[in-house]
Amino acid sequence: MTTDIVTPENADQVRDMVAWAVDSQAPLNVQGHGSKAGLGRAVNIGTTLDLSRLSGITEYSAPELVLTAQAGTPMTDIHAALADAGQHLAFEPPDLTGLLGGDPGRGTLGGLVATNLAGPRRVQVGAARDHFLGCQAVGARGEIFKAGGKVVKNVTGFDLCKLLAGSYGTLAVMTELTLKVLPAPEDTRTVLVLGASDADAARCMSRALTSSHEVSGAAHMPAAAASACEAEAVSSRGTSVTLIRVEGPGPSVEYRAKALCRELADFGETVEVGSGESRLAWAAVRDVQPLTEPLDRPVWRVSVAPTEGPGVVDALRRQSGSVDCLYDWGGGLVWLSLENGDVAGQAERVRNAVAHAGGGHATLVRAAADVRAAVPVFHPQPEPLAALSRRLKDNFDPARVLNPGRMAEGL
Known part of the structure; x- marks a missing residue:
């Protein structure tokens, strides 16, 4: 199928393109760099709305813990700017391009929020939508609108941002996004529990997460996944590995890691690894690298x-x-x-x-x-919830021009 690609450079051009699509009844495949094209239902759409030229950080206030960037901004640029200021996106955005067969590092901020992805730290801080403060977007009726704001404490009426996060571009085209950022942890250590069965590992992780040690990650790799892990601290063990992470000020992290080693010894041999090895191991968990x-x-x-x-x-x-x-x-x-x-x-x-x-x-x-x-990609919804999804699509995109069918047939 021949695909036309249009590359707007600002929100006004996005609005004009959406208005044309409505008038022409021509659906649009909305994407950034296409790194997540393999997520969701596969659809054949003749025109691609490529947002990759809407790129760049437009406002970043490290003291206020707020970053605003255009939707097509590469995540590599976001991570680099935050790292320079000793900050990060606390929900630990995964990069699934390796799992999907693409080149790592091609994801964009808009694609991240549109799919509501989050990594291992979600157990502590929530998903992408929990850090999504505001946006500028183009609706399927051809209008530019704003939702949320650019401050962390932002109390308004209906939180439209929470609805757009995870909508896979089916409700509106986000052109600029504002996210909450947080200071990066001073130190990180991981307790490895070796040889636990899957069932015992589940109990081990539960004990760690319900302890007083403020665990920020709990994962388990059976022996096959552990052996395929790119982090040598995991792959060299020759058995299953359960990973428990603690983060924060150095002395506190040291104390909590040693305490966890003692408290989790019932589940298997415990080994403590430092910051560098921890980062590699949790990047593998975050990006599902062992199953690539x-x-x-x-x-x-x-x-x-x-x-x-x-x-x-x-x-x-x-x-x-x-x-x-x-x-x-x-x-x-x-x-x-x-x-x-x-x-x-x-x-x-x-x-x-x-x-x-x-x-x-x-x-x-x-x-x-x-x-x-x-095959239904997403878990089939109960009829009341499916009816609500249809009503949302009817209200936001009655002409069905924004990524139609990406989440489910008719949506």
Whole structure:
């Protein structure tokens, strides 16, 4: 299919392009650098609205903990500017380009918020939408509007920003975004617990997260995932590895790490690693690096109660054979790499396992385009919630011109 690409340079040009799309009944594929094109349903849209020229940090006040940048600003630029000031995006944005088969580092700020991605620190600080303060956007009726503000303490009426975060560009085209930033931790240490089974690791992570030690990350790699991890501190162990992270002032981090080593010794041998090794290990967890290869295997993102994840994995292994996995968020997030084959049948098995585990949701993150066009990528919604989603789309984008079908058919 031939695709026309338009590259506006400012919000006014975006508005003109959206107005043309409505008048012409020509849907738009809204994207930045295209690093997340493999997320969501695969759709064939003839015109791409490329926001990569809307780039640059427009305002950054380190003392006020607020950063504003255009939607097409590369995340590498955002991270570099924050690092220079000793700050960071606390929700730990993942870079899934390796998992999706692309070149790392190509993501943009707009794409990050549009997909509401967050890394291991979500258990402590929340998701991207919890740090999203305000934006300028273009609605599907051809108007420029603003939502939220540029201050951390911003109390208004309906929080439209929370709705746009995670909408995959189906409700409006964000052109400029403001996010809350925070000081980067002074020190980081990770306690590794070696040899725990998945079920024991879930209990270990629960104990750590409910302790008084302010744990900022809890993940578990079974032996296969640990051996594939790029962080040598993990891959060299020759067994499963459970990772517990503490951050903050140096003396406090040192004390809490040693206390966790003692308190978690019931689950296996404990090893403490320092800041440099910790960063490598948590980057691997954040980006799901151990499940990157082989690239032709479907990858699922499953959210269940933290204690139920091992049961979901066991059920799928009994039905589907080979299952590689990685647990994050204290076990509440389970990444699954399954054998390639009948993905439609696989989807039914995965979602049945989630239902039998007491509920949750399963998202197909990686699969061929034809599969993502045929299989529901996002967990099917109960009818009342699906009806609400349709009403939102009807109100925000009645002409169905903004990424139509990206999240579900008709949306």
